[in-house]
Amino acid sequence: MVRVSLREQKLSIRAASRAMNYDHAFLSRVLSGKQRPSAELAASLDALLGADGKLTEKAGELIGNTEECESRNISDSANGGEGAVFRDLKGMAGAPTLGISPFDGMALQESGEHMLKMFLHLDDELGGDSLFLPLSRYVSRMAVNVREKIPSGALIVFGQLNQMVGWLALDANNHAAARNYFNEAVRVGHEADNPGLKASALAYMSLQETYRGRQTPALSFAQEAITLNSHQLTPLIRTMLGTRLARAHACLGNGASCLKALDAARNDFDQVGSLEEPGYVSYVDAIEVAAQEGACYLDLGMSQKAVTSLTSAIGLLSIHAPNRVRDRVHYLSRLAKCYLLDGEVEQACQTGSHALDLSRMIGSARVADRLGEFAVSLAPYSGVSSVIDFREKYRVAAQELAWF
Numbered sequence: 001m002v003r004v005s006l007r008e009q010k011l012s013i014r015a016a017s018r019a020m021n022y023d024h025a026f027l028s029r030v031l032s033g034k035q036r037p038s039a040e041l042a043a044s045l046d047a048l049l050g051a052d053g054k055l056t057e058k059a060g061e062l063i064g065n066t067e068e069c070e071s072r073n074i075s076d077s078a079n080g081g082e083g084a085v086f087r088d089l090k091g092m093a094g095a096p097t098l099g100i101s102p103f104d105g106m107a108l109q110e111s112g113e114h115m116l117k118m119f120l121h122l123d124d125e126l127g128g129d130s131l132f133l134p135l136s137r138y139v140s141r142m143a144v145n146v147r148e149k150i151p152s153g154a155l156i157v158f159g160q161l162n163q164m165v166g167w168l169a170l171d172a173n174n175h176a177a178a179r180n181y182f183n184e185a186v187r188v189g190h191e192a193d194n195p196g197l198k199a200s201a202l203a204y205m206s207l208q209e210t211y212r213g214r215q216t217p218a219l220s221f222a223q224e225a226i227t228l229n230s231h232q233l234t235p236l237i238r239t240m241l242g243t244r245l246a247r248a249h250a251c252l253g254n255g256a257s258c259l260k261a262l263d264a265a266r267n268d269f270d271q272v273g274s275l276e277e278p279g280y281v282s283y284v285d286a287i288e289v290a291a292q293e294g295a296c297y298l299d300l301g302m303s304q305k306a307v308t309s310l311t312s313a314i315g316l317l318s319i320h321a322p323n324r325v326r327d328r329v330h331y332l333s334r335l336a337k338c339y340l341l342d343g344e345v346e347q348a349c350q351t352g353s354h355a356l357d358l359s360r361m362i363g364s365a366r367v368a369d370r371l372g373e374f375a376v377s378l379a380p381y382s383g384v385s386s387v388i389d390f391r392e393k394y395r396v397a398a399q400e401l402a403w404f
């Protein structure tokens with residue numbers, strides 16, 4: 001309907017997105033069915049196309065159905081009901097009937113732990129777009145093993161792998177799949193009586209809502225996660241949960257609560273080493289903590305503090321993990337936004353351009369979104385030469401990398 005109306009009014013997707021002040025890549029994904037529309041976007045399209053509220057009504061029904069389904073899935077999973085992966089396996093034509101074989105010389109649990117470690121490493125360096133499919137297939141096959149009852153250690157690894165697949169789906173902007181896998185991780189955490197895994201999966205749900213601009217449920221998930229048997233959680237898990245809570249508060253403009261949560265996360269991080277930590281939080285290090293602080297400060301409009309934290313994260317990354325390209329791109333894109341907030345347009349474009357160059361080395365829809373957001377934020381400076389250069393560079397990269 002929308003594409004037909006655009007053609008009738010001789011409007012390209014790019015022209016429509018520009019008229020509504022939306023990122024072109026985002027609008028393109030919505031119109032191709034890869035991302036659900038927000039009520040705000042539907043209202044903007046209604047006004048642009050003169051659709052008399054029909055698009056807003058349709059989007060409202062779609063969003064309502066989605067949220068009802070997600071709420072039901074979360075409730076089922078949290079109470080130990082049959083998870084989304086198992087439901088999908090039952091109803092899917094051609095669903096796997098054979099389980100996964102352990103690697104030579106390893107039990108199923110060890111094989112799963114090896115896969116988790118390998119994909120955590122690959123995700124750091126490549127992004128989630130190309131990694132989701134192979135690991136999701138592995139997990140689907142492993143679900144057959146789980147249905148046949150496996151030792152509790154292997155069950156927990158299965159939950160961790162579901163969480164990892166959910167993260168890869170989230171990085172690729174496949175939100176429906178991400179929610180299914182996070183739900184399964186919550187279910188496994190409940191069944192295996194592992195509050196750390198359950199809390200971690202809830203924290204990922206919080207982050208997902210943050211990325212989707214749904215700040216109230218983001219805060220609810222973060223609060224639920226951090227209060228879940230906190231005395232049984234390791235320092236690194238508590239650190240991660242604290243940063244998720246801080247981020248949710250920051251996006252809502254709750255400055256005092258955000259800073260309090262960041263202080264608690266720092267205190268928990270200082271205690272790391274006192275207990276053995278699970279592999280699924282191995283990504284939480286000094287770099288991650290500094291970067292999350294920077295993201296929170298940026299959301300609160302505290303640009304100078306954000307610059308300090310993000311510069312620290314980038315410096316630590318250069319020393320300790322130079323191959324974590326996606327993280328570097330994210331930190332640089334946030335740093336560019338900080339410079340823009342301070343009115344340093346040329347430096348913002350230089351930093352954004354550096355991020356854009358590095359983005360060609362990875363596959364991450366989230367990275368494309370962040371760079372697209374930065375490109376849109378340059379609109380007030382459209383006559384500045386450095387902005388013109390960056391926007392052209394972004395246009396070329398977006399076409400070559402099929403971001404839209």
